[in-house]
Amino acid sequence: MPSSISNSDHHVLGRVVPGQRWPRIFLLVVIIEILCVASWETFWRAHYFVPDDYEDTPAVWQMQRERATGGATVLIGSSRMWQDVDLTAWQRVTGTRPIQLAIAGNNPRPVLRELAADSQFHGLVVCEVTPYLFFIKPETATVEFMHRGRAQTLSQRASNRLGLLLERRLAFIDNETRISTLWKRLPFPLRAGNLPVQAVPKGHVMRADRDTRMWARIEADPGYRALFQRLWLFYAGGPQASLEEKPPGVATAYPGIVGIVEDVAVQVEADVEKIRARGGDVAFIRFPSSGPVYLSEARGFPRPMTWEPFLARTRTAGVHFEDATQLQGYRLPEWSHMAAGDTERFTQALAPLVLQAVAQNQAHLSH
């Protein structure tokens, strides 16, 4: 038996350090590394990337969620609410800077449910309705996104804040510039069944408070814009000639949509009532879309079967872009989202319409 664990005579483990001139090697590594990173940053700045553009992570979303309390105005929905609304313009028009809680590509109903369950919240919720995402898409991804935001450890919260400091200064910190993403973007041939592009490419720039715009490259680079168009066409269900041949109506509607809308409306109505009981309210918006995307939405989700019965059942205010000329005529380069330069004007037109619709609806309900 060794005399003691405390006795270091026999048991101290040593590690071999390779025989090299380490200080000189390390100095060279540091110098070359600084040059490489500086070149990398310069390269991406020359390719549409800018500093002060943040990754939309659950952590960043959660920071905004924690601000959504009291009588705040909260924007929820998917990528159109996220990209088409200019928070500063909304603030200029209404006097209140809204909190952006839209989650791109996902169903916003879990966010509405959480706000309804939050006894501290008694503000206005403005919710985007993009028919497929709102009525059909499973809530799982949204729930997971929200959960990941809530479940951060102290260490993750600290890392997130440190990360924001770096993103403020460095343009290359972006999902699109990761080497694993760059690899995915290489022009490998597609296999049967593959989406036209692996994962939705970068389409936005986002500030730390999630105020978001379309990325300049989509407007400036026709090839890049076409990438998005191909992707939306794929989601829209195939060759667009067939969409145009079939006008919207019962025959082209999403199977069982009437019942689905009724079920969703019942759930949403309960959430709306909870918020109203605390003095808040909820309004819905249908954002502009164009081209094949509009046709696909109009064909699969005709207004008389979705938008109108939904608003009637939930007894809520709604603003549909087709009903207001001031919400039409904006540039939608890839048919689904608004050009960055148009969002200020669009928001200035939208915000008063929303407040007006809410006021009219409240007056209607009180009678």
Place this chain on the structure above:
Amino acid sequence: MLFNSLTFAVFFVIVLGLHNLPLPWTAKKINLLLASYLFYAAWSPPFVILLWISTAVDWKVASWISAARSARRRKLILALSLAANLGFLGYFKYGAFLMDNFAIALRGLGIAYVPPSSNIVLPVGISFYTFQSIAYSLDVYLRRAAPTRHLLDFALFVTFFPHLVAGPIVRPTLLIPQFQTPRRADSGQLLWGLGLMTLGLFEKVVLADGFLAPVADVVHKSPHDLPALDAWAGALAFSGQIFFDFAGYSTTAIGAALALGFALNDNFNSPYAAMGFSDFWRRWHISLSSWLRDYLYIPLGGSRLSERRTYVNLMITMLLGGLWHGASWTFVAWGGLHGSFLAIERWLKTMRQTAGVRPATSALAMSGTFLAVTIAWVFFRARTFTDAWQLLCSMAGATSNQHALLYWSDITIVCVIAAGMLAAQWRLRSTSLEAVVSAAPPWSIVLLWTGMAFALIAEQGAGDAFIYFQF
């Protein structure tokens, strides 16, 4: 706190700075201890209490064992230590699993029983520090060592942040003596330590998380049958992912400790270059396999008893080793598979001695071992047996679905990384990284180090947790 996080980068710079201040050795150890508690609390502060309890119980128990005169009393005190350590582990890690299986057993007897819903949170790294504490009590009980006299040294042994949450599982006889005398890394140790940290983080952030995990995840989460190519690419991706994830963690831990002047034991030694399964387990998660050998397999009798008993001991060790990884029957099945591999290998060796079967060539042995290990990983990664079976059927080509899930870019990168991994491990099979680096021209080290660091920065990393944190 994750090694692959900005918080850790700041934390480590501060700890390194404090450790190099001209302070008394005891003050430096207190700094390291407090830093280690902070490292753990950054995940969940309340669970630091578990560390305190584990530390206090084992420190006290070991001194009682050492002082006890009768064998019966020593045994009783050891039982107390085991009950405390395994009790914590059992409650937090296996509580829900046991209740669910108890309910299933009752249902089998026709008794309807629904266990209360369980929201037990698994304290990160509990399996690692529990095994480390148990090793201390057992070493004292088995008279392999006497207890340490200083609580500070013992607390630091349990809590030392580089190995705390995912190993290597360090033996008390290896680490505690290092806390006895002042230690500070010289420039070679500091810079080689930083180099190892770069290598470990490169493996984790770039190879495991950046390239392999997305492929492995999409394949393993697919609810559908897959073409054989996709299924094999997913299985191969997970083989690479789990190696780079866990070996990356161990390498970073070893590097961080070395930069502070401490030496941790190796945890991996080119495991995918193993020729046979006993060779594999001498190279994969070495600190766990040697723990299981010394504290379970040998006390069970090892190979000292009958041949049949040796096979039983092997299987018990591997089944429990599987269960150590997680409270699920799929982990037990994974352990059982490896137990079977080891048993078959042992039997073949016995046959070879008597029947004179010629050994396979080394490349074939390595390929066969890697193939079997990769197939066994399917059970390790799958959430259910149904999922595992579905993927195995897809790998066997026994499906009609030819709808591609992966892209060529996925399949290509998995093949490239797997080929590189196997080639590197083959090269390092009979030597060490240190020996290779010693012989390498300095410019190649500069190039490689810069390349890895740049890839690390360019990949950025999403701060994904290490797989072994959950064990």
